[in-house]
Amino acid sequence: QEALILSLRRERRLGVKQLRNELIRQHDLTLSLDTIHPTLVRSGEQVLKRPRRWRKGERRYSRPIPGTASRWTSVRIRPGVYQYTAIDDCSRYKVLDVYSRATGANTLDFLERVIEEMPFPIQRIQTDRGREFFAEA
Template sequence: MTKEVREAFAIRRKMVVLEYARLAGSVTEACREFEVPRSSFYFWKKSFDAEGRSGLVRKRPVARHHPRQLHPEVVEKILHLRRTYHLGPQRIAWYLERYHGIQVSCSSVYRTLVRNDMRRLPKKVGRRAIHTRRYAKQVPGHHIQVDVKFLSIKAADGTRARRFQYTAIDDATRIRALRIYRRHNQQNAMEFINYVIEKFPFRIHTVRTDRGHEFQAQFHWHVEDKGDQTCLYQAAFTRAQR
């Protein structure tokens, strides 16, 4: 049984109870016959007298004046931004705060869209592709990215040995230097930086790392000491900037 059918049966039952009470001339007898509380009967009768048959439709209880309820003008702005520009909840909240000085949480915007059947965008509205943002510098040596790659090398006897490839790449010229070590520690990282400074044909300004365990305190102070001679210091980069 669908929701609409159940609602139709409920309205019909209420109408039968009200009609029975009118014909019998006794509310008590009608309530006893249909096992309906008197409070419910009078509530139905009041709604029926005020709105007719539509007053018997079961309404979801909602607070009339919630202290944190959005103002109708704010709701209209949210719906306008969604309908016209197809913005999401976060961008709508940002737009209202930026251009209208209205602070609304993303969750409030989302609930407003759901309440007004605007949760989903039209099917013909496509999503814009997110292009990769290239990270590059124009001056050689300004940014050197250093990272470590794990290698699995097959020996002559058929066994596999694990090695660690330290790589440094200049963002401007894409010149790179690499060395392979047996261990993955700060001592090898410091030795590799010395090798990079020696081999690169330009002055190095910044070394960017992911701050792994091989690029911690000892490595940091080693870079600081080298900075006295080469203007070198350490910075962090994210995975997206590699």
Template structure:
């Protein structure tokens, strides 16, 4: 409330007090005239006699002691995660518990976000109509299905003729473990190099690879997988949702990796590869995953290894 509004409301209270002394000489009649209770009148009168005009100004009704109130530094962390990463209440709750040893329920996070006017995100899937939401599924065995896709990227800070880079991404359907690598070319030869890198790096055997219909996943790539005893499946044209996990992971890359590189010069291929590897390690070992109940991909892998399917 502005100072001008506080002044106006205080003057109104003073007018009520003066009405009793100068006009009606009757508290009950004045209270009926102004539509207030006698309890309010006497409260104003006591404050006016004790503090003068300043005592009539409105004060905060919040209690002086609020033992259940969330600490300011926790609210600031919630606000930072929401604005920086666009995390929802559940993901924020996971991050605070894992990295700051702060326990706060998703509903508590939501109430804070709602109070700050950040209760909704404009493009969140949460607010799509029920019939248009995607159904979540996952394979029950690591390596049963591997989704592979390519993301075009343009490293920041380049001058002159800009280089074109392509981020190749493979994600395991069951554990969400990812393998990332950046290349300057996007063709079948590069795709074959990448899949060989993936197969050498993953700690489990891959049974099937799923891709879109891009030219880089053509016949040479297809037969290369078959020669290794791995099935190759292509999704239907114009249905990227069928490769939803790798598509979603690319959005995470944009929000949590590339967005935070703003202002850094990464036109050096080696430096860019190092940063991408650091991000891959963070995603696999440190970043809690909402679809995994707050586990990291490697924690999910350990869980699956400890309780193999019969």
């Protein structure tokens, strides 16, 4: 069993789960992961590194014109401290403010601040659907 595990590992560079699947499929040998892994460790096999796949030049949530969409969220930093954030999808222009509570009134106050600070008009607001964005002020 040990020789079979090591030969599959060296020939095909399979991980522990893939080794188990190959042993079951090709050799009708059912072994647990807790049997295969110590065998690899004892023999001094190196941990396989996963290849990183980079997405070149791709940017999530990007818009061609500033102000067409801005993303809003509120985050609880600690009890009694809530951070409101608005980020424009095109320019990545950010507006941040801190409030003591996440309420509808504070959301309206933040909306006024965003309108004042953003250098372009806002056409659409996307939220994380938090209750503070749907509450009545």
